Structure formats: C-alpha cells, structure tokens
Amino acid sequence: MSTQTNKTVTPLWEVFIRSRNGLAHKHVGSLHAADATLALQAARDVYTRRGEGLSIWVVPSNAITASDPGEKGMMFEPAESKIYRHPTFYEVPDEVGHM
Amino acid sequence: MTTTSIRVVETPLVLYALRRADDALVLGHRLSEWCGHAPALEEDMALANIGLDLLGQARSLYSYAAEMEAAGHTEDDFAFHRDAPQYRNLLLAELPNGDFARTILRQFFYAAFADLYWRAMMASPDPTLAAIAAKSEKETAYHLRHSAEWVIRLGDGTEESHRRAADAVAYLWPYTGEMFEADAAERALVDAGTVLDPAGFRDAWDKTVSDILAEATLEKPAAGWMQQGGRSGRHSEHLGHLLAVMQSVPRAIPGATW
Numbered sequence: 001m002s003t004q005t006n007k008t009v010t011p012l013w014e015v016f017i018r019s020r021n022g023l024a025h026k027h028v029g030s031l032h033a034a035d036a037t038l039a040l041q042a043a044r045d046v047y048t049r050r051g052e053g054l055s056i057w058v059v060p061s062n063a064i065t066a067s068d069p070g071e072k073g074m075m076f077e078p079a080e081s082k083i084y085r086h087p088t089f090y091e092v093p094d095e096v097g098h099m
Numbered sequence: 100m101t102t103t104s105i106r107v108v109e110t111p112l113v114l115y116a117l118r119r120a121d122d123a124l125v126l127g128h129r130l131s132e133w134c135g136h137a138p139a140l141e142e143d144m145a146l147a148n149i150g151l152d153l154l155g156q157a158r159s160l161y162s163y164a165a166e167m168e169a170a171g172h173t174e175d176d177f178a179f180h181r182d183a184p185q186y187r188n189l190l191l192a193e194l195p196n197g198d199f200a201r202t203i204l205r206q207f208f209y210a211a212f213a214d215l216y217w218r219a220m221m222a223s224p225d226p227t228l229a230a231i232a233a234k235s236e237k238e239t240a241y242h243l244r245h246s247a248e249w250v251i252r253l254g255d256g257t258e259e260s261h262r263r264a265a266d267a268v269a270y271l272w273p274y275t276g277e278m279f280e281a282d283a284a285e286r287a288l289v290d291a292g293t294v295l296d297p298a299g300f301r302d303a304w305d306k307t308v309s310d311i312l313a314e315a316t317l318e319k320p321a322a323g324w325m326q327q328g329g330r331s332g333r334h335s336e337h338l339g340h341l342l343a344v345m346q347s348v349p350r351a352i353p354g355a356t357w
Contacts (some may be wrong), residue, residue: 010139032139033254037251038249038252041244042141042142042145045141045144046140046144049144049148
C-alpha cells in the first residue's frame with residue numbers, strides 16, 4: 001500500500017445483503033469499485049448471481065470502525081463469566097408459546 | 100472440422116428468430132472472451148454475467164427457430180453447425196473486444212436498442228416471443244445500466260479513459276445503423292403485427308445515446324454512412340475466427356457431452 005497513492009487505489013467497499021426471507025442485511029464480503037454506484041453494480045454482479053438476495057447495501061470499508069483484535073481479552077472475555085445474563089434461569093409459561 | 104453445416108429453411112419467422120438469437124450468441128461469446136482477462140475481478144464477473152444472460156436469450160430464440168422450422172434441428176445445430184455466411188447477427192455484435200472501452204461502448208449501443216426493443220416486444224401477439232421479450236427485457240435493462248454507468252466514467256474519467264472511449268465511439272458508430280434495418284422478410288412480420296419495426300426505436304435510442312454521451316463528455320458522431328450486411332450473412336472477417344473457436348469442439352466431436 002505504501003507505494004501507491006490514494007488516487008491509484010480503487011476504494012474498498014463492504015457488501016451487505018438481505019436474503020429472500022432474511023430480516024437483516026448480512027455482511028457477505030468486500031469488493032473494489034471507484035464509487036458507490038459502481039460498487040452497488042459490482043455487488044450485484046459478484047454476490048447475487050445465485051439469487052442470494054433482494055436488497056444490497058454497500059459501505060465504504062474505511063467508514064467502518066472496528067474493534068482491535070488485540071483487545072479481545074479486555075473487550076469480550078469479561079462477559080464470558082456472566083452466564084446469569086442469559087435468560088435461561090426461569091421457566092417460560094406454556095401460555096407464551098414459542099418465543 | 101469434420102462435420103458439414105446444416106441447411107436452414109429460412110421462413111420469415113425462422114430468419115427473424117435466428118437474427119436475434121445470433122446477435123445474442125455472438126455478442127455473448129465476445130463477452131465470454133473477457134473471462135479471466137477483465138481489468139478487475141468485479142468486471143470479469145459482470146461481463147461474464149452479461150454474456151450468460153445473452154447466451155440464455157440465444158437459447159430461447161434458437162429453440163423457437165427450431166420449433167418454427169420443424170426440420171429436426173436443435174439449438175446446438177444452429178449455434179455450432181452453421182458457417183459465417185449463414186449467421187444473421189449484426190456486425191456490431193461480432194466486432195472484436197478491443198480494449199475495455201470498446202467492449203463497454205459496444206454493449207451500450209446494443210443494450211440501448213435491445214432494452215427498448217424487448218420491452219416493446221412484450222406486447223407481441225406471439226406468446227413465445229412475448230415471453231422471451233419479458234425475460235430479456237429485465238436482463239437487458241441491467242446491461243444498459245451497467246454499460247451506461249461505465250461509459251459516463253470512462254468518458255468523464257482520466258485523459259486516457261476519455262481518449263479510449265472516444266476512439267471506441269468513432270470505431271463503432273458506423274455499425275449502429277444496422278440495428279434499425281428491416282428487410283422484406285422482416286417487414287412481412289411487421290405488417291402482420293407479429294414483430295415491431297426496429298426503425299421505430301431509432302429516436303428513443305438516439306435520445307438515450309445522446310444523453311449518456313453528453314454526460315460522458317463524449318462527442319456524438321454526426322449521422323453518416325452505415326455498415327450493413329450481417330443480417331444477410333455478409334460479415335466482417337472477424338466472425339469466421341470467432342466461430343472457429345466456438346465451433347471447434349462440436350465440429351470435431353459431434354454430439355460430444357460432458
């Protein structure tokens with residue numbers, strides 16, 4: 001990357017697709033495109049060839065702020081010992097049916 | 100090449116179907132030549148997708164031609180066992196890919212016509228043609244959008260992309276007039292109300308092309324002398340080479356399956 005300037009690097013985009021019966025868009029991968037319109041076209045061509053989706057989002061990869069994998073311990077391990085946070089310690093009344 | 104070519108009885112309807120099928124097959128084959136060679140993976144897949152759409156359109160039209168001809172020929176016979184002079188495609192479709200700009204401009208000029216044409220043909224009283232048109236129209240609408248967006252970016256891009264796009268427009272322009280022609284055989288179908296006169300789409304095509312070229316800062320050539328001959332089997336030297344590649348296996352090993 002250091003040898004290339006921003007002008008010559010085609011921007012990277014993250015692609016999210018909502019499947020036929022899915023409720024939310026799910027991250028499916030990334031691609032390179034010069035702008036948002038072409039990114040949407042490329043996402044359609046690369047990621048929905050087998051009928052995977054009915055809606056596409058593309059987001060500039062550099063718009064995503066990600067947690068640092070090196071901070072996994074601090075970020076996520078403390079939650080592992082709090083099993084009482086899972087709603088599994090009470091009986092669901094029959095009248096509730098499926099949840 | 101060990102097999103002989105088939106003989107086709109070209110009634111107006113068979114000829115009509117073959118012309119449209121040949122457009123789609125030959126242009127689709129050209130796009131398939133980009134597979135593994137496109138400037139970026141994303142466009143490699145986009146061009147292959149468009150090629151496969153066109154191949155599907157060709158298959159439907161060849162099947163229809165076979166049904167109308169009723170001589171026992173199959174879609175494969177039409178594709179693989181006719182020589183260049185028996186092909187009825189537009190010269191535009193067979194022109195070599197050139198650079199990415201030429202491929203995109205070629206696609207744009209064709210899709211700008213095909214999109215209008217198939218959308219209107221959905222109202223054909225012939226149910227098979229109407230169904231083929233309905234499927235083709237959705238595909239072609241995307242081909243038009245895809246190619247038009249690229250035309251705009253190539254034309255209004257860098258100095259080099261503009262130059263290449265302008266060269267492509269100049270090279271391809273004399274081949275665009277053939278899309279609007281109809282000979283006596285096709286005119287008979289037009290008069291019968293089965294198909295639409297391609298000339299009727301010229302103004303709408305012209306508007307689409309003018310708008311996109313203007314947005315792309317590309318100059319639209321003045322109307323001038325137009326190439327023709329593809330519809331009656333008089334092709335450029337390029338088609339023979341394309342067919343030699345495309346037909347070599349079925350001609351060498353007839354009936355091969357895999």
